[in-house]
Each structure stands twice: as C-alpha cells, then as structure tokens.
Amino acid sequence: xxxxxxxxxxxxLVVSSASGAAAxxxxxxDATILEKYSNxxxxxxxxxxxxxxxxxxxxxxEFDNLSPATIGGSPVRMILTTSDPDTVFANAxxxxxxxxxxxxxxEDWKIGKLKDPFxxxxxxxxxxx
Numbered sequence: 001x002x003x004x005x006x007x008x009x010x011x012x013l014v015v016s017s018a019s020g021a022a023a024x025x026x027x028x029x030d031a032t033i034l035e036k037y038s039n040x041x042x043x044x045x046x047x048x049x050x051x052x053x054x055x056x057x058x059x060x061x062e063f064d065n066l067s068p069a070t071i072g073g074s075p076v077r078m079i080l081t082t083s084d085p086d087t088v089f090a091n092a093x094x095x096x097x098x099x100x101x102x103x104x105x106x107e108d109w110k111i112g113k114l115k116d117p118f119x120x121x122x123x124x125x126x127x128x129x
Contacts, residue, residue: 011078012055015118016067018043021056024117025049028095029080029088049080068119077113077121085110085125092116092124 006072012104015021022045025031034053035046044057059067068074083090089103089112096117103125 004048010054011076012057013078013120014065014067015057015116015120016059016069018045018056018058021116021118022047024097025094026054028092028097028116030091050082054078074120077123079123079125082124082128083126085112085126089114089124092122097122 013021022031022033022036022043025047026033029049032048033045034048039045042058042060044055046055048054057065059065059070061070080088085103092114093099097114098110098117099114100121101113103110105128108123108128110128111123113121113123115121
C-alpha cells in the first residue's frame with residue numbers, strides 16, 4: 001500500500017434503539033453526539049468519547065445490520081482507556097450497564113468489564129506504569 005494513502009478505522013455499533021443508546025453513552029461515558037441522522041424512522045449518530053469516536057445505528061434487518069440482542073451476543077469488545085476506571089465504571093453501572101467483571105488489576109492493567117444495555121461489551125481500564 002502506498003505511503004500516501006491515509007486510513008482511519010471507526011467502529012459502528014448496531015443497537016436496538018439508537019436514541020436510547022445515545023442517551024446511555026452520554027450518561028455513562030460523558031459522550032457527545034457529534035452528528036445525528038434520521039431516515040425512515042431509523043437513527044444513526046456519531047458519538048465522541050474523549051479523543052475517539054464511533055457510530056451507532058438502529059437495526060436494519062434488511063441489510064443484515066443486527067444488534068447483539070437480536071443475534072444473541074457480540075464477538076466484539078470496546079476498550080475504553082481512562083485515567084480513572086473506577087469512576088467511569090461506576091457511572092456506567094449507574095446509567096444501566098451490567099457488570100461482568102469488577103474493576104481489578106490484571107497483569108499490568110487496572111480494568112473492569114461490563115455489558116451496556118444494548119448488548120455491547122466494554123472493557124474500561126488503564127495501563128499500570
């Protein structure tokens with residue numbers, strides 16, 4: 001690949017309710033809605049958390065865009081790195097996430113794992129150095 005080609009990778013999470021997911025991410029992770037679109041009753045939005053962003057969107061079965069709730073889980077984990085995993089983890093639980101593993105020290109990371117109300121798995125932590 002040419003050195004002049006610039007690439008950027010941005011996750012897109014399919015959810016059962018994009019408006020509900022946007023509200024959850026705002027409450028849980030102090031996220032910002034950067035862009036929001038509606039079409040035929042479906043919503044998609046670009047969400048910003050810190051210096052990262054990702055997209056969320058309502059299910060569209062006609063295009064095989066299905067949420068973890070519909071397919072019975074997700075093989076993808078989102079990793080949210082923060083200087084204060086305890087507070088961010090607690091905020092996410094308060095906003096409606098389900099704890100999978102509490103914040104603990106694993107090797108050289110302080111990290112906890114949870115499932116958001118829309119079935120996506122989040123690891124919230126920081127490297128210990």
